[in-house]
Amino acid sequence: MTNFRSKSIISAGFITILVLLLTVMALWIHDVSTYREKLQFIVDVEQEREYVSDMRDAVYRRAIALHRMLMLEDPFDRDEEFITYRDKGDTFLTSRGKLLATEMSDAEKEVWDKARVILNKGGKAQNQVIVLLSDEQVENAAGILLKDVVPTQDNFIMEISRLFELKGETIDKNLAQVTEDSDRSLLLILLLGSVAILLAGFTIFVVRRTGKTEDA
Numbered sequence: 716m717t718n719f720r721s722k723s724i725i726s727a728g729f730i731t732i733l734v735l736l737l738t739v740m741a742l743w744i745h746d747v748s749t750y751r752e753k754l755q756f757i758v759d760v761e762q763e764r765e766y767v768s769d770m771r772d773a774v775y776r777r778a779i780a781l782h783r784m785l786m787l788e789d790p791f792d793r794d795e796e797f798i799t800y801r802d803k804g805d806t807f808l809t810s811r812g813k814l815l816a817t818e819m820s821d822a823e824k825e826v827w828d829k830a831r832v833i834l835n836k837g838g839k840a841q842n843q844v845i846v847l848l849s850d851e852q853v854e855n856a857a858g859i860l861l862k863d864v865v866p867t868q869d870n871f872i873m874e875i876s877r878l879f880e881l882k883g884e885t886i887d888k889n890l891a892q893v894t895e896d897s898d899r900s901l902l903l904i905l906l907l908g909s910v911a912i913l914l915a916g917f918t919i920f921v922v923r924r925t926g927k928t929e930d931a
Contacts (some may be wrong), residue, residue, distance in 0.1 A: 742900065742903065746897075746900045750863050750896070761882075766810040766811075766813050767814065767875055768883060770810045771876065771879070774803075775874075777807070779802060780796045780800035781800065781860055781864065782860070783845055783854060785848070785856060785860065818892060823878055826874055830874035830875050830878065833865075833871045834865050835873060837864060837867030840859055840860075840867060843856075843859050844856045847859065
């Protein structure tokens with residue numbers, strides 16, 4: 716009777732240890748897959764921040780190019796600045812297209828809608844400056860630049876910077892969540908592992924005791 720009970724305890728111990736080890740392995744595989752997805756999401760959001768940063772930089776450099784075009788008297792130098800102005804416009808359009816291809820939260824969409832309205836207004840003002848410069852109406856071009864282009868540029872940069880901050884908040888939030896989940900999973904794995912070790916020790920003790928009893 717005692718021998719049968721000991722074998723039952725040993726069998727139950729080994730089965731429980733096996734179940735715990737399989738549970739730990741399944742939990743680890745699940746967590747690794749989940750963390751990989753979350754980290755990829757963070758990488759994607761960081762890439763979106765780069766798009767926003769490129770857009771903001773392009774708008775700023777286009778405004779600088781307009782200022783320089785107003786100050787330069789040599790038509791060839793002015794043409795070089797216009798090339799810079801046009802290239803930065805292409806950079807802006809490329810980054811904007813990539814950004815709009817991503818999914819935005821409701822808060823991000825609201826900020827972008829505001830920025831888009833300002834952008835359209837500023838784009839029209841910039842085109843007016845270019846047209847006036849081509850007609851050698853430098854004073855009129857300077858007036859529109861100071862009255863319309865600069866204020867709209869500042870407002871757009873303020874809104875697009877807010878979008879940049881929202882992307883950063885999303886990254887910080889997800890990083891904090893990954894850290895919290897990682898700590899919780901690690902604690903659970905350690906707990907299950909400790910239980911498995913204790914059961915293994917207890918099972919070994921029962922095996923040795925059973926062996927001594929059988930020898931006796």
